[in-house]
Amino acid sequence: MKPSDFEDNFTAWLDGRLDKDKSIAFEREMLARGFDPAAEREAAEKMSILLYRHSAAPELSNADFFQHQLLHRMELADRKPERASAGWWSFPRIAWASALSLLIAGSLFAVFIAGGGPTQQDLSPYFATIVDARTSEPGLSVDTIYDEHNPVTVVWIGGLDYMAGDIVAQ
Amino acid sequence: MSALRVVLILFLFLFASGVEARDKVWSAVVVANSVAKPKPAPAELKAVAARLHRVFGCNQFEIVGHATTEIDDDTKTTLKPTKTFWLDLQARRISKPDARGGYLLGLKLHHDERVLVDTVALIAKDSPLFFRGPMCPRGQVLVVLQVQP
Numbered sequence: 001m002k003p004s005d006f007e008d009n010f011t012a013w014l015d016g017r018l019d020k021d022k023s024i025a026f027e028r029e030m031l032a033r034g035f036d037p038a039a040e041r042e043a044a045e046k047m048s049i050l051l052y053r054h055s056a057a058p059e060l061s062n063a064d065f066f067q068h069q070l071l072h073r074m075e076l077a078d079r080k081p082e083r084a085s086a087g088w089w090s091f092p093r094i095a096w097a098s099a100l101s102l103l104i105a106g107s108l109f110a111v112f113i114a115g116g117g118p119t120q121q122d123l124s125p126y127f128a129t130i131v132d133a134r135t136s137e138p139g140l141s142v143d144t145i146y147d148e149h150n151p152v153t154v155v156w157i158g159g160l161d162y163m164a165g166d167i168v169a170q
Numbered sequence: 171m172s173a174l175r176v177v178l179i180l181f182l183f184l185f186a187s188g189v190e191a192r193d194k195v196w197s198a199v200v201v202a203n204s205v206a207k208p209k210p211a212p213a214e215l216k217a218v219a220a221r222l223h224r225v226f227g228c229n230q231f232e233i234v235g236h237a238t239t240e241i242d243d244d245t246k247t248t249l250k251p252t253k254t255f256w257l258d259l260q261a262r263r264i265s266k267p268d269a270r271g272g273y274l275l276g277l278k279l280h281h282d283e284r285v286l287v288d289t290v291a292l293i294a295k296d297s298p299l300f301f302r303g304p305m306c307p308r309g310q311v312l313v314v315l316q317v318q319p
Contacts, residue, residue, distance in 0.1 A: 126294075126297045127270055128292070128294065129291065129292045129293075130290070131292060132290040133287055133288070133289040133290075134287070135288065136288070137285065137286065142287050147224075150225055152218055152222060153291075153299055153300065155289060156302045157287055157303060160303060160304035160305075161304060162304060163307075166308070
């Protein structure tokens with residue numbers, strides 16, 4: 001129900017929001033309607049004091065729990081925008097990211113492990129070394145020759161007999 | 171999704187390029203001598219011909235017999251470059267970077283029924299190992315062993 005102009009003016013008059021002329025005009029109207037402005041103001045002030053004294057906020061028996069719940073709700077409300085941004089990780093993007101990671105891993109494997117390390121061209125091209133050399137044949141001797149200026153490794157077998165005949169036929 | 175397929179193919183290509191083919195071990199009996207007009211060195215020995223000349227004092231190297239076999243991580247085989255000279259071979263690939271993709275070889279050089287030498291050697295690819303054998307009417311007999319990629 002919409003309040004009447006008189007009710008609006010009455011509230012404004014009590015609150016002191018009417019200017020002097022309107023206030024005087026309204027008090028006349030009240031008198032014409034059978035209301036005593038002084039009595040009405042006094043009654044309104046008494047009611048205001050009464051409400052102020054007897055309408056305090058109810059005390060909470062579990063204030064800490066209430067505060068905790070309130071903070072929790074506030075945190076949830078703050079997180080909502082983050083959840084909305086999680087939509088970036090759609091399936092196609094995850095698939096692309098996985099494929100890219102796989103490609104990078106494969107490239108690293110190919111470069112550093114499968115084909116990695118120094119090549120023979122990077123290092124000295126010749127590498128042949130004798131760990132152990134021996135003979136059990138009587139009269140024979142075995143020596144290893146390696147000249148770093150002429151890098152060739154030779155197992156030198158001494159004491160061998162001269163081979164008669166054509167070696168191609170043997 | 172077609173782009174994903176392209177990425178997958180690229181990935182497989184990278185892995186395929188990393189797969190190594192099996193290596194070979196080549197052995198030859200060579201006669202070395204010194205002549206006025208030497209023949210060009212065999213292709214397999216061209217890289218070391220000059221060094222051999224300085225070590226043995228010979229300027230001509232002729233292959234009189236050779237043999238080749240495939241080797242891998244763990245191979246046990248026999249190489250017979252000629253009827254009378256042959257090699258018992260045990261090969262194991264060395265994974266350490268210092269070995270430069272080479273092999274640890276257990277070698278027994280035979281001449282007829284005699285084991286002339288029993289040796290263990292570490293050799294990288296394209297690094298021939300030489301055995302100095304006996305003298306013959308055509309010159310100095312050498313036995314060569316080389317791992318080829």
